[in-house]
Amino acid sequence: MKNMTRVAGGKGDFQLVHHLTLSGGQFEIGRALTEEARRLGWSPVPVDPVVGRARRTWFERHWPQQHARMDGAAAALGLDPDQDELALDGLSYLPEGTGCSALWIPPSAATDGHGRVGRTYDFFPTTAGEVMGGAPRPHELPMASRPYVITTVPDEGPATTVITMNDLDGCMDGINAAGLAVMLLVADIENAAPPLDATPQVGLSSVQLPRFLVETCENADQAKQALLGAKHYDHGMSLHYLVADAHGQAFVWERGRDGREHIVEFGDGPLCVTNHLLHLNPDPMSLPADGPGSFRTYDRLRTLYERSKGTAMSGADLRAALRAVAQPEDPAAPFRTLWSTVFDTAERTLSTRFYLGDGRPYSDELVFSPR
Template sequence: MAILKNEPIYPFKDGNYTKPVHIIVQGSYEEIGYDLAKLGKETYGCKLGIYDDPIYGQARKTYMENNWPEMAQKSKGVRKAFGLSDDDVVYDDTALPYDWYDAVKSGTAADLTTCSAAVLPKEKSEGGGVFVSRNYDMMAMVMWSEVFGKKAPEGSFRFAERYIVLETRPDKGYKSIRIGGNEALNPYVDGINEKGLYVTVFHDPNSIGAEGTPCSGMKLNGLALTQLPALLLDTCATVEEAKQKILQNSLMQTMMRVHLLIADESGNATVFELSDTGDYRFTDRAANNPLFVTNHALYKYPEPGTYPEFDINAEHNTYARQLILRDAYAGLKPPFKVTDATAMTDAVHCSFTDTKKAESGPLERTLSNATSDLKNKTISVRWYLGDVKPIPGTNHMEDRMSEFFTFGF
């Protein structure tokens, strides 16, 4: 068995929303793929996507062998766990999705706002530390059923309710920690590797690509953009290496349009985006300055003076959050500490009573907050447990979060 640990991170109680488990898996990439596929199938009900035509499966198999050999080996283990022949090209063996319901194969517009993040400047941080914090904001609902106004299937699980902290220790290759859910092979959405490279994902509704679609199979070629963090964590140590790797790959959007924040222990940080014409764009952190990420294209709207018209009172609007983050940063005093990064994302914590007024999604909550210290190669996470009561005089809902749990190398 490659799985060394599979345990709840804290005791699960009735009424608590998020129930995360810590999984440690070790061995060859093929063994890792095999055991995660067995676990995914038996515990999470994972099913493999099906390609629209075997030509896509054959092309992707060749693509992985040439561009992501680590995934090619993991896929071999996945095929074995699902009882498929090694030359199968019907099923997508690069992903183990779970807890997705009523996806629309033709795609649709996903009216979501979602997440925020801040990278503090290393030049002004205590001991030259590199501190990053992000909120994982999403509707506390069954995805996609309830988001699309459908009745959720009986026995379904809400989004990210079954959270995973997946620690992989390959015999050859970088160790990594991936934090998220809804995918057992490469959980969405945060990750850090033993070299101090950090990658995370945010919704970018104005990018190109389908939304609300299945996570795998179909007409996928190259990489789904949501798989890119796993590739980078498997193969890269720095932001510059990650940029080179990105530019060498073919990327397409499924499930959700996204952009990525990438940072490393040297203090370099960038946001990678697909433009509306499909070209690849990078927006780098400037020296001595922070970098903030919400849900619009930074290559288009990098500074407040470039923002389109928006409602300043809509607290969860992507541009409003940028201003809130800037105001919170202005109130900090260097040298910055890792707790200052958490304070930044706490300023844009998502929990509102009138979601339309805030321009957040219905029942949208900060389902987790992850704060990373890249110099020390740690990531600390706390999870959403449930609502308490409205906060008088505000549009905010008081909610319950777990304590922080720290993972690292």
């Protein structure tokens, strides 16, 4: 079953947001996602047949939900699901890569005992052509102007709700019916550069990784094992991920510049993350000064830490902390906070407000639940 409704934005607003709800088998869900992606201009990417065969095998063994959806994609395209020359995933209709700030408040540090994690999603309010230093194409929309909230209720496995800017089979934020929440952020913004080669590889792409976790894991311990056992790639744009569960556990997963994987935890206390590698700067009180290319990553983390240390925080307090680190509506500033999300892992909800344009209020806060 497929249902799509407009939930935020309208004529003249920067963002127009749809909520797409899909239920049934993963094959049917994959067919429906592919049909929507094709409507948005997506087409399958050619891939080396040896790599294509290895990719399908990897998904079949490690992420069967995605493998079944790829079979559904093949049906939507009229292709043999066993062909190896085209990648039938990566339903991307916009470029990827973000700034962002996030703050996890464990149940022990919450006024009502609910674990919550809040995040600002910061991105360019311009077209892809402008970001690459050129002029926008005729009728080209800003890259982040058409996000989706997608709820899937499969016949087997956990229901999920995700927010995506650019990839219908990936996401930037996600939560499942077990209360596992995952979000991605740029990890090393001072050294970030556009990817030179976006050819699909074997394993999880950077935006598929959060979707993989909310579809295959129920808690932080399972997510750690899944991440350490998975094969993943990021096309050179280093990202890290904040993972939190309904049992009060949270961690940040990131890969160092030497390729090693790191799990960063702060015990039973708030966990702040912005856009620098936490394993290189574990002490919020000893961060370096921001430089021209850091986009206030250290200042934003200090702000979140100061607001959360040694005090119990309510949901309203968390939202106020997110507003304190949101991007300014400054014509000279490269980013805008395009949405601001609060996950309540106890209630299994995702609440978010979307950016409608400079000088305009954000949308009303919308609450979604995969249950």
